[in-house]
Amino acid sequence: MTDVAKKAGAPPFAASHGRCLVAVLALLAVLTGCSGAGSFIGGKGKSQEAIRVTPADRAEDVRADGRVAVEVPDGRLESVRVRRIEDAQEQEVPGRIAEDGHSWAPAKGARLGLAAKYSVDAVAVDGGGHRAARHTTFTTAVPQDRFIGYFKPENRSTVGTGMIVSFEFNRPVTRRAAVERAIRVTADPPVAVAGHWFGRSRLDFRPEEYWQPGTEVTVDIGLADVEGAPGVYGSQRKTVRFTVGREQISRVDSAAHTMEVRRDGELVSTVPVTAGSPTTTTYNGKMVVSEMHEVTRMDGRTVGFGGEYDIKDVPHAIRLTKSGTFLHGNYWSDDSVFGSTNVSHGCIGLRDVQGGSGSTPAGWFFDRTLIGDVVEVVNSPDKTVAPDNGLGGWNLDWAKWRAGSALT
Incomplete structure (x- = not known):
């Protein structure tokens, strides 16, 4: 895990020697061949998911009482974390892994929140000690006459000096000035902050230069009842604060x-x-x-x-x-x-x-x-x-x- 209190001393390795992943396919083939039957790496078709998550990745309009589950056909779940994210305060969904290790389910009575975004992070291990990980997200239903902005960073977080405050709206915004005016980003010590729209569904805020370390940033979200498009109104009124750490x-x-x-x-x-x-x-x-x-x-x-x-x-x-x-x-x-x-x-x-x-x-x-x-x-x-x-x-x-x- 990250730790802002750790010293940034020289790492224990020499630095003078020496869209994803290294293209050493022959080595990947070796890895596949080395794994035993029933492992996550070998013995399964490519369509087989080592970790199955419900709802599906990037699912939208999930009901508050909708099914949330994590399952593994082989091996055992090592950890599962389901969180409400990109909101005023990160909240974890309580749940437990079954005794046989094959599934995770929310605690009895746990319900999802409406107009919310969730992430699922699961890690499983097979009999040979091989690990597999899965990261997915989904969003729950928002009333048709409402819009919501999912935003970064999280409340009370400590971030780097390049952090940009970013809102992703669940519906296209046509009255952009009204929406931008309803979101106020201020800093202590003071610095000018401006918004920038990317299309109709994303609004980012930043200063001219990187934030100064130690800056305290406040995001006042006053979208409640703001008309973002004809007949579609905001539902958020909250304040988010974060601290800029070292550069x-x-x-x-x-x-x-x-x-x-x-x-x-x-x-x-x-x-x-x-x-x-x-x-x-x-x-x-x-x-x-x-x-x-x-x-x-x-x-x-x-x-x-x-x-x-x-x-x-x-x-x-x-x-x-x-x-x-x-x-x-x-x-x-x-x-x-x-x-x-x-x-x-x-x-x-x-x-x-x-x-x-x-x-x-x-x-x-x-x-x-x-x-x-x-x-x-x-x-x-x-x-x-x-x-x-x-x-x-x-x-x-x-x-x-x-x-x-x-x-x-």
Whole structure:
């Protein structure tokens, strides 16, 4: 887990040697062949899910009394966490894993909230000790005459200096000025903050430059009864506060195969990496950490790569874009690629071990990262990441950012 109190001392590895996942398909085949019957890695068709989650990933309009379940056809569930997210305060849905380890269900009487977004994070282990992870989200029903904004960051969180306040509305907003005027973002110490619309369903806020460390940010959401579209009214009235922590900006040089990690302007370490291969390059530009997972599944089919890869236990996964760019641990490639060769499907890979370790480059970086930290990629042959791909708004200058406000 992240820990802002940890020292940012030099990591226990040498830095001078040395859209996702490393394209070492032959090694993946070896991994598959090494697994025994009934494991998560081998012996099953690609359509078989190691972890089955109900409701389906990205399901919408789920009833408050709808079924929520996590099941594994083989192995045992190790952990399950179901949370209400992107709201004023993160709330966990109580539940338990069955004695046989094959399923999880909510506690008796537990109900979902209406107009809410939930995440499901589950980890299972098979008889051979192989782990599989699953991360899904779903949203519950919102009355037809109402709209709601799901937002980042979470209330009372401590974030990096690149955090962008981002609202995703469940219905298109046509009266954008009224909605933008109803959301007020203020800072202490004071700094000018402006909104920027990406289409009709997303509104982001940021200052001209990265937040100063120690800034206290307040988001007053006064959408209740605001008409966002003809006959459709907001339902939220709440206040969200978060704190800006230390500054950490990491610069990935795709050509040099390195990542320079700077804390409050000082170079902490230069980490060897592998970036996107010549045929699946990594985006250039400034990207902001939006999610962090100790372990997660990465399936090439979800980002347009067909069946080229499906790794169910990727350690130390840090999301950088909505389209699927991650900075993550890699245990399946030879150590020689880190710092010397770009072989991934567009992600940034750091050396790791299966199951993850705090003593590897990936684990060291994960333990010192906050939601809202900035990772900037340079010298890649790819284009600059789009400003609406994840929290990519820092790739617009201040004039262009302000031009996207409905109040100017």
